[in-house]
Amino acid sequence: DTEVTQTPKHLVMGMTNKKSLKCEQHMGHRAMYWYKQKAKKPPELMFVYSYEKLSINESVPSRFSPECPNSSLLNLHLHALQPEDSALYLCASSQPLPREETQYFGPGTRLLVL
Amino acid sequence: AQKVTQAQTEISVVEKEDVTLDCVYETRDTTYYLFWYKQPPSGELVFLIRRNSFDEQNEISGRYSWNFQKSTSSFNFTITASQVVDSAVYFCALISQSYAGNNRKLIWGLGTSLAVNP
Numbered sequence: 207d208t209e210v211t212q213t214p215k216h217l218v219m220g221m222t223n224k225k226s227l228k229c230e231q232h233m234g235h236r237a238m239y240w241y242k243q244k245a246k247k248p249p250e251l252m253f254v255y256s257y258e259k260l261s262i263n264e265s266v267p268s269r270f271s272p273e274c275p276n277s278s279l280l281n282l283h284l285h286a287l288q289p290e291d292s293a294l295y296l297c298a299s300s301q302p303l304p305r306e307e308t309q310y311f312g313p314g315t316r317l318l319v320l
Numbered sequence: 321a322q323k324v325t326q327a328q329t330e331i332s333v334v335e336k337e338d339v340t341l342d343c344v345y346e347t348r349d350t351t352y353y354l355f356w357y358k359q360p361p362s363g364e365l366v367f368l369i370r371r372n373s374f375d376e377q378n379e380i381s382g383r384y385s386w387n388f389q390k391s392t393s394s395f396n397f398t399i400t401a402s403q404v405v406d407s408a409v410y411f412c413a414l415i416s417q418s419y420a421g422n423n424r425k426l427i428w429g430l431g432t433s434l435a436v437n438p
Contacts, residue, residue: 248411248428249365262425294363307415307424308355311365 209233210312212297218318221287227315229280229297237261238280239298239309240272242291249296255280256302287319322347324414326429333402334437341397341432343412349373353415354395355426356386360408371395402436409433 210231219225231238237256241249254262255274269291271283280297294316298309323346333339345354356368369379371388379386383400399406412429 246409246431246433248413248431251425254425296363296365298365307353308367308370309426310367311357313362313364316363 210297210299210310212295212312212315214315215313216316216318218320219284219287220320221289223287224283224285226284227282227295227297227317229282229312230278231280231297231299231310231312232278233299233310234277235299235301235310236277237300237302237307238274239300240270240280240282241296241298241311243294243296243314253282261302284317287317289319292317292319322349322414322427324412324427324429326410326412326432328432329430330433330435332435332437335404336401337436338398338400339402339434339436341399341410341412341434343395343397343429345393345395345412345414347414354388355413355415356395356397357411357413358408359411359431365411368397399434402434404436404438407434407436 213228217225239254240252242252243249251264252266253272258274258277269286273281294314296314297312300307300309325344327342331339352373354371358366358368369386376388376390385398387396409431411431414427415424
């Protein structure tokens with residue numbers, strides 16, 4: 207059983223909609239990640255939060271807005287997305303340095319933008 | 321520069337065959353970590369193994385085994401007596417030494433898609 211959960215599993219949205227992806231981890235980790243993955247490609251890092259502060263932003267367009275309300279929760283707010291944003295969005299968590307950094311992933315949200 | 325190469329894009333085997341997935345990495349760091357992840361069709365990335373650069377001992381976990389050789393910069397993964405449930409995309413990854421705050425980034429290979437046929 208995964209200890210990183212993500213909701214919803216599937217999401218279909220129009221380009222004018224606002225939606226949010228949610229991630230929760232129950233492993234006591236203090237780093238959380240958002241990845242975007244297109245079919246037949248490896249995951250692409252989007253954001254990293256460490257101790258609830260944004261640590262890495264990989265030049266992601268502002269239509270993606272991350273939020274880390276507490277050490278267990280991570281949200282990704284979506285607004286005015288484009289069809290090319292359709293992908294699998296994965297959340298992961300780990301311990302930040304200098305502790306072990308193995309990232310554990312959730313099941314992902316499959317997003318379709320129409 | 322840091323890089324992970326998985327030369328095998330797709331592999332197809334018949335159940336009960338042994339199969340080896342290759343991973344070659346490049347890094348100038350003396351301390352680094354290597355990972356294997358499995359991604360079944362459901363999409364979840366499942367962590368399989370983490371190995372640090374100072375530990376060249378091979379690892380076996382059930383039907384899975386890993387061969388880490390620093391001399392050839394390889395970290396290969398073998399599945400013995402493959403099963404249909406092993407069908408998935410397998411990613412090899414290297415932890416980057418580029419720091420940003422308290423985090424480093426994973427450098428991913430392109431993945432190997434394994435199909436195990438009955």
